[in-house]
Amino acid sequence: MEPTSLTVPFVQEIAKEPLTGVPERYVRPHHERPIISTTTPLPQVPVIDLSKLLSQDFEETELENLHYACKEWGFFQKKFGQREGEGVEGYGQAFVVSEEQKLEWADMFFILTLPPYLRKPYLFPHIPLPFRGDIETYSAELKNLAIQIIDLMAKALTVDIKEIRELFGEGIQSMRMNYYPPCPQPELVMGLNPHSDGGGLTILLQANEVEGLQIKKDGSWVPIKPLPNAFIINLGDMLEIMTNGNYRSIEHRAKVNTERERLSIATFYSPGKDVIVGAAPSLVTQKTPAVFKTISAGEYYSGYLARELRGRSYLDSLRIQNGDKKSC
Numbered sequence: 001m002e003p004t005s006l007t008v009p010f011v012q013e014i015a016k017e018p019l020t021g022v023p024e025r026y027v028r029p030h031h032e033r034p035i036i037s038t039t040t041p042l043p044q045v046p047v048i049d050l051s052k053l054l055s056q057d058f059e060e061t062e063l064e065n066l067h068y069a070c071k072e073w074g075f076f077q078k079k080f081g082q083r084e085g086e087g088v089e090g091y092g093q094a095f096v097v098s099e100e101q102k103l104e105w106a107d108m109f110f111i112l113t114l115p116p117y118l119r120k121p122y123l124f125p126h127i128p129l130p131f132r133g134d135i136e137t138y139s140a141e142l143k144n145l146a147i148q149i150i151d152l153m154a155k156a157l158t159v160d161i162k163e164i165r166e167l168f169g170e171g172i173q174s175m176r177m178n179y180y181p182p183c184p185q186p187e188l189v190m191g192l193n194p195h196s197d198g199g200g201l202t203i204l205l206q207a208n209e210v211e212g213l214q215i216k217k218d219g220s221w222v223p224i225k226p227l228p229n230a231f232i233i234n235l236g237d238m239l240e241i242m243t244n245g246n247y248r249s250i251e252h253r254a255k256v257n258t259e260r261e262r263l264s265i266a267t268f269y270s271p272g273k274d275v276i277v278g279a280a281p282s283l284v285t286q287k288t289p290a291v292f293k294t295i296s297a298g299e300y301y302s303g304y305l306a307r308e309l310r311g312r313s314y315l316d317s318l319r320i321q322n323g324d325k326k327s328c
Ligand SMILES: O=C(O)CCC(=O)C(=O)O
Pocket: 176, 178, 192, 197, 204, 206, 212, 213, 252, 253, 254, 263, 264, 266
């Protein structure tokens, strides 16, 4: 498929213009709290307006309310914002675990896409068209692509494809759309802190082709230039566990710049929450003992999200010391 055939009106729309005159109470805590520890005050991150977009998809009866609500950031918060007790899904920020934490110079819209019965009823069905349809098509295509890539990895390790497929179970897919506004002092902030993805395979689209992604290679940060019509494939922690450390999950981060906003869309394909994840049985031998403890995928995701992003430290906490054949 052609990655550029993806239309991202939603993300582009939200990125376009800051909302002016937003009542103080609707400015998300992210913007109220200090983002960096510096004595130089920085302007706020622009607040993003989704109101125009939302008005496309509403019944006439709702329009009156909408007319009023749309003027205010609070409407979007209510409709798509992350909700207490509902995890990271929705619009907001991931990995905010304490008031003191240094926050990232980015907003995101995170949504579980497949299987459909796991979608949040207050979220997915309300995404305006045509964007909702685009997500449907895109997520189906990307699930197929992810499975093909994972099958090829299994083949490369001479592991029966079925072994790895079983470890994914039904497989869940989620998407994270990242919006990084320009920052007047980019050297003082981080768009996304260094981390490895917690799931299986990530297919990343650098949506507006602005540079910012960096990966850690041999101890140094290497920029990954966006290429037109190209995806970036990142391996997540789950695949490192399943392949018994033969494939490493990659540490990466996102930088921001002064001039241009940046948009990226990460699509994660991961084992379902109930799956017990461990190394594919045929990769564990006397000579190659298990490198990681087994863990339920659900438990791993909860632990992963409950921490600030910090390199590959969460995966490392599962390492079996004696079996550590590939120490970092
Ligand atoms: O914005 C990027 O290029 C990276 C995004 C990312 O690493 C993520 O969403 O997990």
